[in-house]
Every structure is written in C-alpha cells, then in structure tokens.
Amino acid sequence: MTDTAAALADPSTWITAAVIFVLLVCSGIFSGSETALTAASRGKLRAMADRSDGAAKGAQRALVLKEDSERLIGGILLGNNLVNILATSLATVLFTAIVGEGGVAIATLVMTALVLIFSEVLPKTYAINDPERTAARAARPIGLVIAVMAPVVAIVRLIVRGVLRIFGVKIDASANMLSVHEEIMGALSIGHSEGTVEKEQRDRLLGALDLHERTVEEIMLHRSGIEMIDGEADPEVILSQALRSPHTRLPVFKGEPENVIGLVHAKDLLRAVDRLTRGEDAPGISGFKIMDVAVKPYFIPETTTLDDQLRQFLRRHTHFALVVDEYGALRGLITLEDILEEIVGEITDEFDVKEAPELTPAPDGNYLIDGSMTIRDFNRATDFTLPDEEANTVAGLVIHEAQTIPVVGQCFSFHGFRFEVAERDRNRLTRLKVRKLG
Known part of the structure; x- marks a missing residue:
C-alpha cells in the first residue's frame, strides 16, 4: 500500500478534512x-427592532x-483570523501526509481558493444583498x-490605540462616521441621482433637515422691500394704503422707517373702521x-436659526417678526410663510402679486436671474452647487469674489461658473447672467 493510499485510509485524515x-x-x-x-x-435596524416580528430581537x-464598532470589528476579525489560520495549518498537515513535501504548495493553492470563494466572496455577497436581516440573524x-x-x-484594542496615538489619532468607539443628518442627506442625493427620489421630494426633505x-x-425680506405705514399720516391715506396692499400685516413707523412702533393686522383695521362708521x-x-389697533412689534436677532424661529412662531401663535442686527437697527422681516417656503417651495394665493419669473434659461446656456435671488434658491432650481458660506444672494457672491462692485458687462469666472453683470442700479447688481463652465 502506497503512502497516499495509507493516508487516505487513515480515519484521522477524514476527521481533519x-x-x-x-x-x-x-x-x-x-x-x-x-x-x-x-x-x-441603524435606521432600518431600529425600524425592525420596533416591529413585533421574529427579527425584532435580532435587530x-x-x-x-x-454601538461599539471597535469592539465589534476586533472580535469578528480575531475569530475570523483564528479559524482561517487553523484551517490553513490543518490543510498543510493534511496534504503533506497525502502527497509528501509538495503538500505545502498544494495546501496554499487549495486553501486560497476555498477561503476566497466560500469564506469571503460568497458570504459577503450574500450579506450585502440584505445587510439588515443578515445582521439580525448573526447578532x-x-x-x-x-x-x-x-x-x-x-x-488588542489597547495595542491598536497606543500605536494610533503615536501618530496623533484618537479613537472614539461611540462616534459615528457621519451624523444622522449627513446620512439622510447623502441618501436623498443618491436616490435623486438614481431616479428613485423626485427633485421636489428631495428639496422638501433637505429643506426641512x-x-x-x-x-x-x-x-428675510430686506428692509428696502418692506411696505410700512406712516403712523402720522392721515387716516384716509392709511386706510387707502392698507386696502391697496397685498399684505395682511403691515409695520407702523413714526418719524423714520427705522423707528417701528407697532404692527397692524388687516382684520383689526377692518373692525376699527366698522366701529367708527356703523x-x-x-x-x-x-x-x-x-395706534389703537396696532400691536407691539416682535423683534428677533438676525442670527436666529430658522428651526428656533419656527418653534417661536408656533409657541407665540404669531406669523410675523422684524429682524434687527446686534445694534438694534432694522434689517428686515420674516414670516412663518417664509420658513415654510424653504421646505415646500413657493406658496402663493389669489392675492399675491404676480411677478416675472426670476429664473430664465437661455439657448446659450446662460441663466438670466435677479441679483437678489438667494444662492440656495438658485441651486435648488438648477441643481448647481454655488457656495453660500460667504453670501446669501448671487449678487452678493459676485461682489464678494470680485472684491468690488462690478459695472455692466463685466465678466467673472469662479467656482466653476461664469458670471456677467447684465444690469446695475446704483450699487446693486439687479440682473446677472450665470453659466456653468465645462
């Protein structure tokens, strides 16, 4: 009987296999x-855990x-390396006993193929196909x-952290690579690019986030665009202005527009006229x-976040606030509708003044826009990515980058876009042509 036959006949060979x-x-x-x-x-696992089916406990x-990703990865890799090394060692012993000295090379080739196909690619492909359910089963x-x-x-963790600390890297096992907001925003952007999420849905969800x-x-509406009532004007003039105005709430000033002394609502005005004339x-x-019908104005600082201001509007049961800077000077006004429009888009009714469209695409690829258009609105309308860290409006961005107030016809290229000043009113850039380069 040959050595190979004897090895195959040995029960220990099959036990090792x-x-x-x-x-x-x-x-x-x-x-x-x-x-x-x-x-x-984590979101899908939490949804599974909140259900009452069999996968809830696993999730x-x-x-x-x-929660402790470092401990999780360390434990899995330690167990995986132990079984892989042990399997390879046993395979080397097995093939050496069967074929002799050439068994080391054969064991290396065979185990590489087996580990790669059946212990790496196959299970990982299966797991990535439905990671949440697989994770619930394997937990x-x-x-x-x-x-x-x-x-x-x-x-192992102590050794790893010690080595990383030498290179100035600190590990926080509970820290997520991405915040929840970033994860959701990234998922929405990917869904939109793949066609599974409509642009309107993406914009609404991103606006809320x-x-x-x-x-x-x-x-906010800049103070230059605020319609106000002169509290010292004749009653006939005040009533005529209120009737012509498309707004139901109007600030009241005394002396100069900066000195806002009250806020009048159209319904209160109507009730007062009814009492005086009937x-x-x-x-x-x-x-x-x-001033008999005006209420105390509500002032807020310009640094208030939209999220906080939305809560304040709901808590105070009001829809209107005047915005001031750190010195108390009037900067503009903001309404509850303005904040909601950041989520759902433009809100109009039968009393709104119809304006010409701000965004006009041209055959040459240029967008002719109002200079006061916010960068955020322009990006949402075109899917462009103009930065809004240094300015709120497109005109403000051009002035910031140019470091001067350009004249009509001047062109600039920055952030991958070409800007041309189409119209200018004094120091304001009223119309701009914007085109993406490349």
Whole structure:
C-alpha cells in the first residue's frame, strides 16, 4: 500500500478534512457577519427592532453591537483570523501526509481558493444583498463570540490605540462616521441621482433637515422691500394704503422707517373702521387712530436659526417678526410663510402679486436671474452647487469674489461658473447672467 493510499485510509485524515470544512464554514459566518453588521443601516435596524416580528430581537442585538464598532470589528476579525489560520495549518498537515513535501504548495493553492470563494466572496455577497436581516440573524452568535473573546479583544484594542496615538489619532468607539443628518442627506442625493427620489421630494426633505443650520438673515425680506405705514399720516391715506396692499400685516413707523412702533393686522383695521362708521353716533373715519389697533412689534436677532424661529412662531401663535442686527437697527422681516417656503417651495394665493419669473434659461446656456435671488434658491432650481458660506444672494457672491462692485458687462469666472453683470442700479447688481463652465 502506497503512502497516499495509507493516508487516505487513515480515519484521522477524514476527521481533519471535516474539521477544515467546519472551520471554513465558521470563516464564512464571520466574514458575512462583518459585512452585514458594518453595512446595516441603524435606521432600518431600529425600524425592525420596533416591529413585533421574529427579527425584532435580532435587530436590537445588532444595534447594541454597532454601538461599539471597535469592539465589534476586533472580535469578528480575531475569530475570523483564528479559524482561517487553523484551517490553513490543518490543510498543510493534511496534504503533506497525502502527497509528501509538495503538500505545502498544494495546501496554499487549495486553501486560497476555498477561503476566497466560500469564506469571503460568497458570504459577503450574500450579506450585502440584505445587510439588515443578515445582521439580525448573526447578532446572537457573534455577540457570544465577542463576549468570549472580550479579554483578548481588550488587549488588542489597547495595542491598536497606543500605536494610533503615536501618530496623533484618537479613537472614539461611540462616534459615528457621519451624523444622522449627513446620512439622510447623502441618501436623498443618491436616490435623486438614481431616479428613485423626485427633485421636489428631495428639496422638501433637505429643506426641512437644514433649518437648524440656516439663519433668518438668509431668507428675510430686506428692509428696502418692506411696505410700512406712516403712523402720522392721515387716516384716509392709511386706510387707502392698507386696502391697496397685498399684505395682511403691515409695520407702523413714526418719524423714520427705522423707528417701528407697532404692527397692524388687516382684520383689526377692518373692525376699527366698522366701529367708527356703523351706527348713527359713529364718529367717522376722522376719529381713526392707527395706534389703537396696532400691536407691539416682535423683534428677533438676525442670527436666529430658522428651526428656533419656527418653534417661536408656533409657541407665540404669531406669523410675523422684524429682524434687527446686534445694534438694534432694522434689517428686515420674516414670516412663518417664509420658513415654510424653504421646505415646500413657493406658496402663493389669489392675492399675491404676480411677478416675472426670476429664473430664465437661455439657448446659450446662460441663466438670466435677479441679483437678489438667494444662492440656495438658485441651486435648488438648477441643481448647481454655488457656495453660500460667504453670501446669501448671487449678487452678493459676485461682489464678494470680485472684491468690488462690478459695472455692466463685466465678466467673472469662479467656482466653476461664469458670471456677467447684465444690469446695475446704483450699487446693486439687479440682473446677472450665470453659466456653468465645462
């Protein structure tokens, strides 16, 4: 009987082969679990955990494991390397006993193929296809393995952190690579690029998400565009102005527009006129006093975030606020509708004044826009990416980058766009042509 035949006839050979097979299965479980637990979305796992089906407990365990990603990865990699090294060592012994000295090379080739296909690619492909459910199924056994290997993993973590600290890297096991907001915003952008999320849906959701990052200064109506009532004007003039105005709320000033002393609502004005004109003893319009119906104005700082201001509007049961700077000077006004429009888009009714469209695409690729158009609105309308860190409006961005107030016909190129001044009114850039380069 040859050595090969004798080795094949030996029961220990088949026992070793069976052990190698089991180790390869364990390696596949570790590899698939690593992929599933790292790729699984916390939001989807939380949704699964909140349901009452069979996967709820597994999803809850997976969430607990993902809270300490360093411990999770350390435990899985330690177990995976142990079974892979042990399987390779046993395979070397097995093939050496069967074919002699050439068994080392054969074992290397065979185990590389088996580990690559059945312990790496296959389980990871399966796991990435449905990471949340795979993570829920694998959470219990992986949790037990991590608990058993906890002392060794702790030592490995100390060594790893010590080495990284030498290079100035500090590890926070509970820190997420991305905030929840960034994760959602990234998912919406990917969904829109793939066609699964409509542009309007994306804009509404993104608008709601970044309210806490934007201030009232960015969307307020500038004081130059505020319609006000002169509190010292004749009653006839005040009433005529209120009737002509498309607005239901108007600030009241005394002396100069900066000195706002009240806010009048059209309904309060109508009630006052009714009292003054109805009945035999009614004094008439001449007895009308604007301050009798005006209420105290509500002032807010320009640095207030839209999220905070939305809460204040809801808490105070009001829709209108005047914006002031750090010196108390009037900067503009903001309404509840302005904030809601940042989420749902332009809101109009039958009393709104119809304006010419701000955005006009031209055949040459230029967009002819109003200089006061905000960068955010322009980006949302065109899917461009003009930066809005240094300016709120497109005209403001041009002036900031040019470091001067350009004249009509001047052109600039920055941030991958070409800007041309089409119209200018004194120091204001009223019309601009914008085109993306490349």
